Amino acid sequence: MDNYSNDNTARRYTAHVSILGTTQIHLRNPYIIAWWSVSFPGFGHLLLSKYIRGYLLLTWEVVINLKAHVNLAMIYSFQGNVPMAKEVLDTRWLLIYIPVYIFAIWDSYRTTVDLNNVYILSEREDHKINTFSIGALEMNYLDKRNPLLAALWSLFMPGLGQLYIHRIVTALVVIVWSVVFFYYSHMLEGVSLLFxxxxxxxxxxxxxxxxxMFPSLYGFAIVDAYMNTVENNKxxxxxxxxxxxxxYQKRTFHILKGKKRI
Incomplete structure (x- = not known):
């Protein structure tokens, strides 16, 4: 059972502990979140714990990016072959890709600003939160973990850092997409031949x-695991x-600061 159940007696809560993970609101830099949406639509929303929206945008990015050949055009552009970059782009898919890409950036920025305001108000209300959740399949509880260890596991395999800090759904999605990227990119095959x-x-x-796809995926997995470990510890x-x-603290206990009693 939960130590404190969210019984809707507060207008806002800073966190909630469930068997699928710990979801919380904390102050974030809107520009950093927007930058992650630039890097890969969906990642900015996942950093905000806006999971459903993030997963939809993540799936959209992979499918439409491949159909429009955006990554392939980027590679040709990096090589200075601009005419070839223009030729490989499929405008039928690209014109669908652009507005959603811009929306992901704008919405992640807007949502970050709103959630920062919500966090300030919820901190003033300072309502109790549940700290322990147990079910038939899983349990979750507030605990201190090592942020560097979370980042290290994500470096070995994206998603393992999220499993370490009990972000189950995010871990599942990141691991599944990592397997897909590994398989179709032939990255591990290339590493074997390189050795x-x-x-x-x-x-x-x-x-x-x-x-x-890998630079953004690895970067997100490491940053998300590290950042959420730090915030969970707080x-x-x-x-x-x-x-x-x-x-345990007596009501008559006071802290003296100089000659003033707090």
């Missing part, structure tokens, strides 16, 4: 369109302070 010294074959087997310490203050 055997067959550099030309390693380069030939790679699929650049799928391979270009939430744990805050709840622990509240508990100790309510159950």
């Amino acid at each position: 055997m010294g067959e550099i030309e074959r390693a380069t030939e087997v790679l699929n650049p369109e799928w391979l270009l 939430l744990y310490e805050k709840e622990q302070r509240r508990f100790l203050k309510e159950h």
Whole structure:
């Protein structure tokens, strides 16, 4: 059972602990969140714990990007072959891609600003949150974990850092897409050939369109795991302070600051 059930007695809550993960609101930089949406639509929303919207935009980005050959055009542009970049682009899909891409950036920025305001108001209300959730299949609880270890697991395999801090749904989505990217990009095959010294074959087997998905995926997995571990630790310490203050601190206890009593 939950220690504190969210019974809608508060207008706003800063966090909620469920068997699928810990969802919380905290202050974020709107420009950083918008930048992640620039890097890969959907990632900005996932950093905000806007999961459904984030998963939809993430799937949209992969499908439409491949249909429009955006990544392939980027590769030709990096090589200075602009005419070829124009030729490979499929405008039928590209014209669908552009407005959604812009929307993802704008919406993640707008939502970050709104959630920052909500966080400030919820902090003033300072309502209790549940700290423990248990069900037939899983359990979750507030605990302190190592942010560097979360980032390290994400470096080994995107999604493992999220599993470490119990972000189950995000971990599942990131791991599934990682497997898809690994398979269609032939990245691991290329790494194996590289270790055997067959550099030309390693380069030939790679699929650049799928391979270009990896920088954003790895970056997001590492940043998301690290950032949420830090924030979960802060939430744990805050709840622990509240508990100790309510159950162990005497009402007559005061902190002296100079000659003033707080």
